[in-house]
Structures are given as C-alpha cells and as structure tokens.
Amino acid sequence: MSVSTDYRPKSAWTITVLLTGLAMINFLDKIVLGMVAVPLMADMHLSPVRFGVVAGSFFWLFSTSTIIVGFLSNRIATRWILLAMGASWSILQLPQAFTGSVSALLFCRVLLGAAEGPSFPTSVHALFKWFPDQKRSVPVAVINQGAILGMILAGLGIPLITLHWGWRANFFVLAAVGCVWCVLWLCLGREGTLAERMRKNHSLDADPASLAPERLPYLRILTDASVLCVFLLGFAAYWLLGQTVTWLPTYLEKGLGFSSIASGRWFALVIAFAAPVNIGLSVLSQRMMRRGATSRDARVRLSSFAMMGGALLFIALATLDLTPVQKVLFYAVAGALPTLCLSVAPAMLAEMVPAAQRGSVIAINTAVASLGAAVGPVAMGRLVESHANAGSHAYESGIVVTAVLLIVAALVALRWLHPERSLRLFNRDAAPLTV
Numbered sequence: 001m002s003v004s005t006d007y008r009p010k011s012a013w014t015i016t017v018l019l020t021g022l023a024m025i026n027f028l029d030k031i032v033l034g035m036v037a038v039p040l041m042a043d044m045h046l047s048p049v050r051f052g053v054v055a056g057s058f059f060w061l062f063s064t065s066t067i068i069v070g071f072l073s074n075r076i077a078t079r080w081i082l083l084a085m086g087a088s089w090s091i092l093q094l095p096q097a098f099t100g101s102v103s104a105l106l107f108c109r110v111l112l113g114a115a116e117g118p119s120f121p122t123s124v125h126a127l128f129k130w131f132p133d134q135k136r137s138v139p140v141a142v143i144n145q146g147a148i149l150g151m152i153l154a155g156l157g158i159p160l161i162t163l164h165w166g167w168r169a170n171f172f173v174l175a176a177v178g179c180v181w182c183v184l185w186l187c188l189g190r191e192g193t194l195a196e197r198m199r200k201n202h203s204l205d206a207d208p209a210s211l212a213p214e215r216l217p218y219l220r221i222l223t224d225a226s227v228l229c230v231f232l233l234g235f236a237a238y239w240l241l242g243q244t245v246t247w248l249p250t251y252l253e254k255g256l257g258f259s260s261i262a263s264g265r266w267f268a269l270v271i272a273f274a275a276p277v278n279i280g281l282s283v284l285s286q287r288m289m290r291r292g293a294t295s296r297d298a299r300v301r302l303s304s305f306a307m308m309g310g311a312l313l314f315i316a317l318a319t320l321d322l323t324p325v326q327k328v329l330f331y332a333v334a335g336a337l338p339t340l341c342l343s344v345a346p347a348m349l350a351e352m353v354p355a356a357q358r359g360s361v362i363a364i365n366t367a368v369a370s371l372g373a374a375v376g377p378v379a380m381g382r383l384v385e386s387h388a389n390a391g392s393h394a395y396e397s398g399i400v401v402t403a404v405l406l407i408v409a410a411l412v413a414l415r416w417l418h419p420e421r422s423l424r425l426f427n428r429d430a431a432p433l434t435v
C-alpha cells in the first residue's frame with residue numbers, strides 16, 4: 001500500500017508530540033482524585049460509595065460535551081478548540097484546590113469532565129488531518145502514551161506532593177502544567193491540511209477512507225453493526241480505565257497492604273507496563289496493514305484477542321492464591337492488553353465513515369465509551385462497601401465483573417465487527433442519493 005507524497009512526517013509528528021502532552025495533562029487531571037483518595041476521604045468524611053459518585057461525576061457531562069464539540073470540530077479548526085480546552089482545564093483546577101465541601105468538589109469535577117471530555121476525539125480528528133489511513137494506528141497509540149505518562153507521573157509525584165504539602169497542592173501544580181502546554185500549543189500548534197493537499201494532487205486513492213460516500217444520515221451510521229461494536233469495545237475499555245484510575249491506588253494500599261508511597265510506585269509500574277504493550281501491538285497492527293492484511297485481521301481480531309487475554313488474567317488474579325506482588329504483576333499485564341482497542345478504534349471508524357462526519361462520529365464513540373468510566377467506579381464502590389470486611393477480595397470481585405465485560409465485548413466484536421463490509425454497505429446505501 002503506497003503512502004501519499006503529500007504526507008509531511010516532521011510536522012505531523014510535532015503535532016503528535018504536542019497532543020501527547022495534552023493527553024498527559026488530561027489523565028493527570030483524571031487520576032489525581034484517585035491518588036489522593038485516602039486523605040481526601042478522611043478529610044471530607046466520605047464513604048466508598050460517595051467517593052465513587054464524586055469520582056464518577058467527572059464523566060457525567062463527559063458524553064454530552066464530547067458529542068457537542070465533536071460536531072463543532074467538523075466546522076471549526078481543531079487548533080482553537082484544543083487551545084480553549086487546555087486553558088479551561090487550568091482554570092478549573094483552582095476551585096478544586098480551595099473547595100471545602102463535597103458538593104462543591106463534585107460540581108468542580110463535573111465541570112472539569114465536561115471540559116476534558118472532547119479531548120481525545122478532537123485530538124484524534126486533528127491528528128488524522130496529518131496522517132494517511134495506513135499510518136494512523138501508531139500516532140494514536142503515541143497519544144495514548146501521554147495518558148500513560150500522566151498516570152506514571154501521578155503515581156510517582158502525587159504521593160510525594162501530598163506527603164509534603166497536602167492533597168490540595170496537587171491541583172495548583174496541575175494548573176501550572178496546563179498553562180505551559182497552552183503557551184507551547186499557541187506557538188507550535190497548526191491545523192492539518194493533508195486531505196486538501198491529497199485532493200488537489202488527485203492522490204486520494206492512497207487512503208481507503210476516500211472510498212466512503214461524502215455524507216450519510218447519522219441514523220444509518222449509528223445503527224451499523226460494526227460501528228456499534230466499536231462503541232461496545234470502547235465502553236469495556238473505558239470501564240477498565242475508570243476502575244484503574246479510581247480504585248487501583250486504593251486497592252494497592254487498603255486491599256494489598258502497601259504503604260501510600262509504595263502504592264504510588266506500584267501504580268506507576270502498572271501504568272508504565274501498558275506503554276510498550278500498547279505501542280508494540282499498535283506497530284504490529286500497522287505492519288500487518290502495510291503487508292496487506294485486512295482491517296478485520298489487523299485491527300478487529302488483534303484487539304479482540306488482546307482484550308480476552310487481559311480478561312483471563314484478571315480472572316486468574318482474583319481466583320488464584322497469589323502474593324500481593326504477583327497480583328500487581330498480573331494486573332499490569334491484564335490492564336495493558338485491552339488498551340490496543342483505544343488506539344485502533346478511531347482508525348476503524350475513520351475508514352468506515354465519511355471524512356466530513358469523522359470528527360462527530362469519533363466524538364460519539366468517545367461519549368458512549370466514557371459511560372463505562374462513569375458507571376465502573378460506582379459499581380466498584382458498591383462492591384467494596386458491601387464486602388467491607390473481605391479485604392482484597394472486595395476489590396477483586398469488581399475486577400472479575402470487569403473481566404466478564406471485556407470478554408463479552410471481544411466476542412461481540414469477533415462476530416459482528418467487519419469494517420470493510422460496513423464500508424461497502426455504506427456505499428451501497430448512499431448510491432441512490434447520488435442519482
């Protein structure tokens with residue numbers, strides 16, 4: 001498969017690095033509440049269920065704002081949308097640092113979630129304006145490493161900041177980091193023009209997405225079996241993400257008995273392990289595509305089998321007689337494998353849907369998927385509270401629930417997710433509209 005000469009690697013990868021930094025900040029903002037859970041719950045007298053509600057509230061408007069901004073991104077330059085998001089994140093850190101009530105904290109998290117919800121789909125939409133289809137898996141995976149880097153920094157830095165200056169100090173640090181990114185993006189961020197250059201040079205045949213119709217009814221797109229399967233895979237992956245960022249630090253400390261500093265380091269190790277796994281599997285997927293494999297093989301089957309492998313390791317963690325260190329290592333591998341889905345899902349959607357509707361459909365996918373991160377922490381909180389005297393088993397019950405969801409999503413995708421077939425059906429349905 002040839003790559004268009006309109007592709008500009010240096011500029012494309014500069015944007016990728018900047019968007020990776022934005023993803024890092026995004027996940028620092030997400031994980032900070034989980035990392036300060038123990039002192040925060042003690043300070044504000046929160047039960048596990050109430051803490052789960054506060055943590056999950058980050059995602060209450062996540063979906064709504066993601067969809068709204070997704071539609072706007074079809075018409076407004078992503079450069080300015082991303083700058084506005086980064087600036088708002090920094091501003092919203094300050095009230096969280098000063099708040100003294102649960103209601104105020106919950107309100108702040110809801111607003112921050114609304115501001116951060118569109119980040120990933122907007123970043124991917126911006127990225128796809130720089131990379132052709134066959135080169136999209138790895139840069140999306142790199143952006144996802146920004147999330148992993150953010151969680152590693154959280155695991156190493158937040159416990160130390162909390163120990164020396166208290167849990168509130170973390171929010172001041174996050175505000176400052178966000179301001180630095182905004183300055184860099186204002187200086188270096190640009191809007192991609194790959195599609196326009198390819199059209200001008202008549203090289204759109206290098207991109208399979210060019211075979212899609214110019215526009216389709218959204219009802220037709222959102223009822224397609226393949227698109228719905230991508231949504232389900234994302235929902236399961238985000239459920240796992242919500243469980244990890246909210247409850248893994250507490251599981252390590254209260255469930256497995258590690259100290260707060262040791263828990264932070266083990267958390268960083270678990271998150272760091274996902275980086276080479278995600279990058280490696282994404283490179284494998286992209287290499288398979290370059291060698292002629294179908295998207296069904298290189299993206300669907302590979303991500304589904306990885307998700308099922310992670311689920312089986314989670315079940316083993318909860319059922320085998322393992323030491324705390326062994327459980328952490330099992331969690332590291334199990335949590336890393338399903339992350340491939342987050343890298344290939346946008347690429348699968350982009351190859352099926354019209355380019356003019358790509359931003360909104362990827363946003364809708366993120367909105368639906370993020371519901372998993374909103375529900376997951378609350379479900380885990382209820383299990384922890386109902387098995388308060390069960391030690392690590394209380395948390396491991398929630399891990400098993402997550403594993404079952406991962407398996408179901410993977411099996412559904414293996415049965416009904418066929419990107420190439422959906423593209424053919426979209427073209428067939430659009431044909432009468434062009435007559």
